[in-house]
Amino acid sequence: QNNRLFTFKLVFLLLWLLLTACSRGPDKDILRQELQTRLDNEFSAGLFNIHKFKRAGSAPFRNLEQGISGVLIYYDAEFEFLRDYSLTSWKGLNLGSLTHITGSTKEGISGLKPNGNQQGDILKVYGRLAYSDETGQWQVLADGKPPLSAEVPKPQTLEGQSPTKVLKDIRALLHREPEAQPETRDATILKELSESVQRLDLIFARQLDELIFASGQELGTYHEFGQLFSDYSTEHKLAMHNAVSEGSIENVHRVQNYLADFALIQSDVAETLYKGWMELQQFPNSNLRSMASLWPEAVHIVVLQGSGINTLKDLHGKRIAVGTPGSGSRFNAIRIAQVAGVSPVQFPEIHETGIAESIAALEAGQVDAIFITEAVPSVALQQLSSRRDDIRFLSIEGDLIKTLSRQQFAYYPLTVPVRTYPGQSEPFTTLGLTALLITHKRTTDAAVEKVLEMLLDSRNELAKKYYRAGFISGATMRLGIAVPLHPGAVKFYANHKHLLDKDSK
Known part of the structure; x- marks a missing residue:
């Protein structure tokens, strides 16, 4: 009887705690x-x-x-x-x-x-x-969400000595370990391990006869879409592997050299590298073919209030983070600087770092401005604006945008409206472009048509997890494209004209 009484009290206590927790706030x-x-x-x-x-x-x-x-x-x-x-x-x-x-x-x-x-x-x-x-x-709380904790769980010890188990533990280490300080032994080890795992994944994908979809940096928006789309395609009997990369420029080289079947890149990068960019020793990548524009993107130039930076001219003599060497962000920073007549020697420090590192450097006072090209809104910049009230976005002058637009068909002026980011009280005008799906000219027509069909079929389902997929529409799939369409894409658009007309209404 005592045991039954104890059990009753325990259940009552648990119910009381549950009800109390549910009614808090x-x-x-x-x-x-x-x-x-x-x-x-x-x-x-x-x-x-x-x-x-x-x-x-x-x-x-x-x-x-x-x-x-x-x-x-x-x-x-x-x-x-x-x-x-x-x-x-x-x-x-x-x-x-x-x-x-x-x-x-x-x-x-x-x-x-x-x-x-x-x-x-x-x-x-x-x-x-x-x-x-x-x-x-x-x-x-300011953005309705709790602050993210900096605590990162540490990897467990090795499970065993078999190669498969060692690889599993390396993946766990790369997933859980926070980024090490640049130019340290830990940073070198993590970088080499990451590149080795990526090479192994590509080998495994080819062995399994999977299509390779080159996306972007882990935790980035291109990689997130690539993973969701690859998973969807594989579930619907089109085996596909999402491959990590530094970004748009590396993706172009992978497609050009048969290291990827399909890739996601910025439309301006595609246009420039298809024609060649001799100033940077980028020879024409004439094997590239376009398939579809997926969603709009924008160049974000971010500074802190009180930095004295209000226009692009104010960046002279400042420390800037421009993105990793293979990224579209770095490409945009270079293009804008060239047209604006700014030489690299006018910047005391240029940091070639990824999105997370660039934002951390801005907050730590290690750089004065960062360039990030992403869809609007960028999740990383939403989080930054939520935890700080001194974030400011620079506009690009109208004449500069016109000059860039004349040079490249892919560019257009884009005004980012007020409240797109937490605390953003003024609109800013910047370079607009698109996320472009590309392939190699030797990719079969059947494969291209199948992927485009999968893209339209998956958009509503993927939009539940990745909102940018909701932008994919027959009415916009051919916007901002300056690289020749693949013949398979031409057939697809001709054969699906009724669907594309429906989307445009």
């Missing part, structure tokens, strides 16, 4: 109002009405490094469109901004229509808001 009405205010102030006033709202539980969080603790409150909601709006438009605030504002997961928004939603449509949203009670009252 502000009540439902306050949460709903906070979310509605966010939608009106940070996205678009009068676009959404929260049709339904329900708390879906809560969980505590604690960030020891920053000394912040509080509670995550999860919710289910339905947003009613009060007017027609496209969350996949190439212009204006899009699904990426909405996801950030609402604290939703990549899979947390449904009801999106590729050709735009109409008044009365409903979006179903599963998201979360983060609240802290450090002051004795519940206060929502």
Whole structure:
């Protein structure tokens, strides 16, 4: 009987703790109002009405490094469109901004229509808001999310001495180990291990007769799309391997030299390297063929308020991070500098670093400006703008954009609207381009047609996890292309004209 009484008390205690945890934080009405205010102030006033709202539980969080603790409150909601709006438009605030504002997961928004939603449509949203009670009252955190902890789990010890197990542990090390300081032994070891694993993966893919899709740097947007698309293709009986790379320039060389079947690159990089860029000893890559434009991208030039940098001319004599040697960001930085008449000798330090390293260097005061070319909005820059209120984006002067646009068909002026990034109070104008899918001219027509068909079939499914896939549309797949279409792509567009016309309406 005593045991039964103890069990009853234990169950009662657990239920009480569960109910207490679920009820922590502000009540439902306050949460709903906070979310509605966010939608009106940070996205678009009068676009959404929260049709339904329900708390879906809560969980505590604690960030020891920053000394912040509080509670995550999860919710289910339905947003009613009060007017027609496209969350996949190439212009204006899009699904990426909405996801950030609402604290939703990549899979947390449904009801999106590729050709735009109409008044009365409903979006179903599963998201979360983060609240802290450090002051004795519940206060929502600036971006509705808890700060990311810098703690990184360490890899386990080796499981054994077989080559397969050693490779598994190396992968775990590369996945879990934070980036080492440049020019150290650890950095050299991690770099060489990473390149070795990538080479092995390509060998394994060829042995399995998989198509190789060259994407981008791990944790980058190209790589994320490449992984999702490769997984989808493989599940639908088109075996495909997503290959890590430094970025657009390396991807061009891989396709040109038969090291990749398909690749994702910036449209301006494709145009330039197809013709050749003799100033940098880039000979024409005449074997390249284009397949489709996928989504719009923009050059972001980011500085800190108080740096004294307000225009491109102010960058003279400053320290800048331009991207890794094989990246499109570095390519854009060079192109802009050339047209602006700026010589590399005018910069005391040029850092050729990836996105994460560049942002860390800007925050640490090691560089004065960074160049990042990504889709709008860039998740990395959303996170940066969320934790700092002194982030500023430089506009590129109209005359400079016109000159660049005359030189390259792929460029166009793009204005990034207010509130695209947290705290962004002014629009900025910059170079627009597209993410372009390319292949080799010797790739079979059948393979090209199959991949394009898979691309259109997968877009709605992939958009649930990667919002940029929602931009893929028959109406825009041939925009901004200056490299000849592959014959298989020409056949595909001719044979699917009814689908492309439907998308354009």
